[in-house]
Amino acid sequence: MSKKKLVMVGNGMAGVRTLEELLKIAPDEYEITVFGAEPHPNYNRILLSPVLAGEMTIQDIILNDHQWYTDNGIRLHLGKTVNRIDRVKRRVIADDGTEESYDRLLLATGSNPFMLPIPGNDLPGVISYRDIADTDAMIDAAKRYRHAVVIGGGLLGLEAANGLKLRGMDVTVVHLADWLLERQLDETAGRMLQKSLEGRGLKFLLGKQTEALVAGESGRVAAIRLKDGLQIPADLVVMAVGIRPNIALAESAGIYCNRGIVVNDTMQTYDPKVYAVGECVAHRGIAYGLVAPLFEQGKVAANHLGNYGIGRYTGSVTSTKLKVTGIDLFSAGDFFGGKDSEEIILNDAAGGVYKKLVIQDNKLVGGVLYGDTADGPWYYQLLRDGQDIHEIRDHLLFGQSHVGDVGHQGHSKAAAMADSAEVCGCNGVSKGTIVKSIKENGLFTLDDIKKHTKAASSCGSCAGLCEQILSATIGGAYTPAASNRKPVCGCTEFSHQEVRDAIRQQPLLSIGETMRFMEWTTPDGCDKCRPALNYYLISTWPKQAKDDPRSRLINERAHANIQKDGTYSVVPRMWGGLTTSAELRRIADVAEKYQVPTIKVTGGQRIDLLGIRKDDLIGVWKDLDMPSGHAYGKSIRTVKTCVGAEHCRFGTQLAMDMGVKLEKMLFDMYAPHKVKLAVSGCPRNCAEAGIKDVGVIGVDSGYELYVGGNGGIKTEVAQFFVKVGSDEEVMEYAGAFLQLYREEAFYLERTCHYLERVGLDHAKSRVVDDEENRKALHGRLLAELKDAKDPWAERIAGVEKNEYETLAV
Amino acid sequence: MPEWKSICHIDDIPRLGSRVVRPKNGGSGEPGTGGDNADRGEGGEGGDIALFRTSSDEVFALRDRCPHKGGPLSQGMVHGNQVTCPLHGWKLRLDSGEAVAPDQGCARRYPVRIESGTVFLEI
Numbered sequence A: 001m002s003k004k005k006l007v008m009v010g011n012g013m014a015g016v017r018t019l020e021e022l023l024k025i026a027p028d029e030y031e032i033t034v035f036g037a038e039p040h041p042n043y044n045r046i047l048l049s050p051v052l053a054g055e056m057t058i059q060d061i062i063l064n065d066h067q068w069y070t071d072n073g074i075r076l077h078l079g080k081t082v083n084r085i086d087r088v089k090r091r092v093i094a095d096d097g098t099e100e101s102y103d104r105l106l107l108a109t110g111s112n113p114f115m116l117p118i119p120g121n122d123l124p125g126v127i128s129y130r131d132i133a134d135t136d137a138m139i140d141a142a143k144r145y146r147h148a149v150v151i152g153g154g155l156l157g158l159e160a161a162n163g164l165k166l167r168g169m170d171v172t173v174v175h176l177a178d179w180l181l182e183r184q185l186d187e188t189a190g191r192m193l194q195k196s197l198e199g200r201g202l203k204f205l206l207g208k209q210t211e212a213l214v215a216g217e218s219g220r221v222a223a224i225r226l227k228d229g230l231q232i233p234a235d236l237v238v239m240a241v242g243i244r245p246n247i248a249l250a251e252s253a254g255i256y257c258n259r260g261i262v263v264n265d266t267m268q269t270y271d272p273k274v275y276a277v278g279e280c281v282a283h284r285g286i287a288y289g290l291v292a293p294l295f296e297q298g299k300v301a302a303n304h305l306g307n308y309g310i311g312r313y314t315g316s317v318t319s320t321k322l323k324v325t326g327i328d329l330f331s332a333g334d335f336f337g338g339k340d341s342e343e344i345i346l347n348d349a350a351g352g353v354y355k356k357l358v359i360q361d362n363k364l365v366g367g368v369l370y371g372d373t374a375d376g377p378w379y380y381q382l383l384r385d386g387q388d389i390h391e392i393r394d395h396l397l398f399g400q401s402h403v404g405d406v407g408h409q410g411h412s413k414a415a416a417m418a419d420s421a422e423v424c425g426c427n428g429v430s431k432g433t434i435v436k437s438i439k440e441n442g443l444f445t446l447d448d449i450k451k452h453t454k455a456a457s458s459c460g461s462c463a464g465l466c467e468q469i470l471s472a473t474i475g476g477a478y479t480p481a482a483s484n485r486k487p488v489c490g491c492t493e494f495s496h497q498e499v500r501d502a503i504r505q506q507p508l509l510s511i512g513e514t515m516r517f518m519e520w521t522t523p524d525g526c527d528k529c530r531p532a533l534n535y536y537l538i539s540t541w542p543k544q545a546k547d548d549p550r551s552r553l554i555n556e557r558a559h560a561n562i563q564k565d566g567t568y569s570v571v572p573r574m575w576g577g578l579t580t581s582a583e584l585r586r587i588a589d590v591a592e593k594y595q596v597p598t599i600k601v602t603g604g605q606r607i608d609l610l611g612i613r614k615d616d617l618i619g620v621w622k623d624l625d626m627p628s629g630h631a632y633g634k635s636i637r638t639v640k641t642c643v644g645a646e647h648c649r650f651g652t653q654l655a656m657d658m659g660v661k662l663e664k665m666l667f668d669m670y671a672p673h674k675v676k677l678a679v680s681g682c683p684r685n686c687a688e689a690g691i692k693d694v695g696v697i698g699v700d701s702g703y704e705l706y707v708g709g710n711g712g713i714k715t716e717v718a719q720f721f722v723k724v725g726s727d728e729e730v731m732e733y734a735g736a737f738l739q740l741y742r743e744e745a746f747y748l749e750r751t752c753h754y755l756e757r758v759g760l761d762h763a764k765s766r767v768v769d770d771e772e773n774r775k776a777l778h779g780r781l782l783a784e785l786k787d788a789k790d791p792w793a794e795r796i797a798g799v800e801k802n803e804y805e806t807l808a809v
Numbered sequence B: 001m002p003e004w005k006s007i008c009h010i011d012d013i014p015r016l017g018s019r020v021v022r023p024k025n026g027g028s029g030e031p032g033t034g035g036d037n038a039d040r041g042e043g044g045e046g047g048d049i050a051l052f053r054t055s056s057d058e059v060f061a062l063r064d065r066c067p068h069k070g071g072p073l074s075q076g077m078v079h080g081n082q083v084t085c086p087l088h089g090w091k092l093r094l095d096s097g098e099a100v101a102p103d104q105g106c107a108r109r110y111p112v113r114i115e116s117g118t119v120f121l122e123i
């Protein structure tokens, strides 16, 4: 069967991104032809500003070179403008007579800069700022002329003005509104911006309207005249007063347009054979002018062109950044606020920092940051997620490092870091390497960064920092996906929540079935999604779904921790940190018999035997005759205890006894991530219950329970959950909370991350306030753990024998 | 001279899993270890071999030593025609031993033949 023909008109960022998405999911569906009016292959238009400022070259910003088109079998017509679509015969005709026929047509014609309808707007020396040609014209003018006037104090105008100034021109910005970036900033931030740009030598005429452009003797523009009569010299006039979706071609072909080419949620125009994406379209009445929404549109269009038919584009919230090096500015959402909203403001005029957050119904709806934008991406994420912020409201203005989950490096300011500074401590990746890769490879997402540089791909604690670098480098083009919509991994479009829901609703019982039903794009998934799917299946259908050892990472498969030299470590369980002389003797014997090179007391109150060969594991376990400590598992780890009222003069409760009871209740409990508990006998808290997933602190009248603590990558203090009177209640509340976590959390979410997502109040409402539900949760946990088996004992008995035996030849 | 040796039945290797093959006289290092302490002579003969079986029942053999820092590939997760190293997550192609970009490196590949269910390795 011959392939269908896809013709794309407009070789810009939105269109080519759509093709990339399409080639990813349906590489053989179409024979593709592309028309581009510009003589260049697809380049990163948003980086024209750094080019103008002399920070980058045109070569740096090419996204898809000629080779890319060749490699993907795409016929490319450059420098040809399509000026007719014959929808009856399904073909397009370009200005030079080239014709191509199509089965599907993709319009991605972008937009045209708006030229003020004033006398002189067509004089030589009057240009817009849209493409490489304009940029070249500005660079050239800067070499030969002195006076530049930029009309329009929006993002584009200011970036143009800054670039021209850096290239040595005397620049004045004429702006109609009373302050700069009036659509992105409130007045206070606008004034601060103006001051700092004036500090760089730019001049501003605000609240002024242009009347005419005046020619000089040579016929080139020489001056600009304002409505109030003022006339100032201008050898170059850049009009940056807005853009208009480029719909002329579509309109002439009778395709319905209003502001832009009208499309539905699948990016289809009124002609079902014709799709449209990018700045040229109007979706639900909105024409977007930033790349992030356009990329989302492209993904949806590709999905439908590829005949998958599942994605829908439902609109975007956008954010902005000004790409003027050294000026930090960020805004998103509705930052003016209304009568129902509240504002939190920090205004440090002398320090050059201004922050305003607009809150409505306990949700962040908008924000403006000036001077310190490090937390911009985080606020933006909160905004897009529509997350309830009332629990973190006190700290909100101070940023994520005060509340969130960026890890140990989140608070350093990306912009201020030297290029040589290390960002990813795990993989040794510097800021410079990341910035270079973002620019050279045209990266737009955190996942792209992980793939290309390895940064943030290990422990992930630098993810926040990478996001900051990304947003500092590419500006508003960076949009973090709403976290509840983030795909599980590169193998699927679906998020953790969607996968969980499908498994429960369908129901789905095996990994293969789930991947088929949810149309996984890879044959067997990968090391990210398979463990997650396995967990969701066995936690949703504990008795029915079968655990798949092949979908567990090595530690959980071998039931020991792999070491850097390929040997394993063995941590037997010592209930509540208690041991006996007999156990210690056996440990000593094992250590001698198997020549264990290192014996260590762990941070979890037990003993680690390190450096054991895999084929010795079963023998070691057998000789130890102790149960597994699960030190390797996404499962219950330890219950740390202090000596408690058993011995301590301050103890109010029997901490060791309580700890052992909890640990026995939870034995072999697998979970989305590891789970650690601690029980202290009094508020002196020697067992460090304040940084555990569940912390129990004895007081005279009973116990206080804390949840969501974490002592790992980013220390998180546990939050008070409930106070109870008896041991039984401790077991019931702790068990119910953990079961809730097991049923609702996403794979690899620790309790603190889970609570950050759903809110402590949610957990309280299910466990503390709702007795029936609490008992049901606890009951489900106990039912599941009733037949818990010690995995080591099972393996001694022969389970998964192959895993531990080598084949000698 | 490399020669074909019978190793095991294909069902001795779990689907999407692997086995470790230990040549008796080939190894120059500690048996049972595959990491950076296992001195087996870069690029030389011998040492453990990882035998993988994919979901489509193809069998591949690579030297059990990741080009990154020597991780034992046999302990990794198999997906498609790749294995993810258990230590730091490099992905290697089973059919060529090449690391998947952006990582660079290659694990030695051994020829595999299957005859009526029996797996042969040329070592």
Ligand code: SRM
Binding pocket: A561, A562, A563, A564, A569, A571, A600, A601, A602, A603, A604, A605, A606, A608, A629, A630, A631, A632, A637, A638, A674, A676, A691, A692, A709, A710, A711, A712, A713, A714, A750
């Ligand atoms: C053995 C031990 C260190 C020690 O010698 O004391 C240890 C060793 C490892 N920890 Fe840990 N952690 C150990 C206590 C801790 C503690 C302290 C504690 O439990 O009281 C913490 C902080 C508390 C916490 O988790 O909230 C801790 C936070 C981590 C983290 C960060 C977790 C986080 O959510 O931020 C990781 C990484 C991960 O799990 O993804 C980690 C991962 C690891 C791994 C498993 C890394 C790996 O995947 O291979 C280490 C295995 C080393 C090896 O070669 O065997 N280890 N680790 C401790 C074992 C305790 C036990 O008896 O089970």
Ligand SMILES: Cc1cc2nc3c(=O)[nH]c(=O)nc-3n(C[C@H](O)[C@H](O)[C@H](O)COP(=O)(O)OP(=O)(O)OC[C@H]3O[C@@H](n4cnc5c(N)ncnc54)[C@H](O)[C@@H]3O)c2cc1C
Binding pocket: A009, A010, A011, A012, A013, A014, A015, A035, A036, A037, A038, A045, A046, A047, A048, A049, A080, A081, A082, A083, A108, A109, A110, A111, A129, A130, A131, A156, A159, A246, A249, A277, A278, A279, A280, A288, A289, A290, A291, A292, A294, A321, A323, A474, A475, A476, A477, A478
């Ligand atoms: C200087 C500058 C800075 C920017 N900075 C940012 C930023 O920081 N963040 C951000 O998100 N966005 C920024 N933008 C906006 C962003 O570049 C655009 O939103 C994006 O490029 C639009 O993509 P598109 O594919 O819809 O249109 P375009 O990229 O404009 O592509 C359309 C292409 O189609 C061609 N074309 C049109 N009609 C025809 C025809 N009939 N036949 C053949 N070819 C045709 C055009 O020549 C053009 O090449 C900036 C834009 C500029 C100019």
Ligand code: SF4
Binding pocket: none
């Ligand atoms: S034991 Fe924990 S802290 Fe120590 S090196 Fe390993 S992961 Fe890092």
Ligand code: FES
Binding pocket: B066, B067, B068, B069, B070, B071, B085, B086, B087, B088, B089, B090
């Ligand atoms: S040793 Fe294989 S990834 Fe590091």
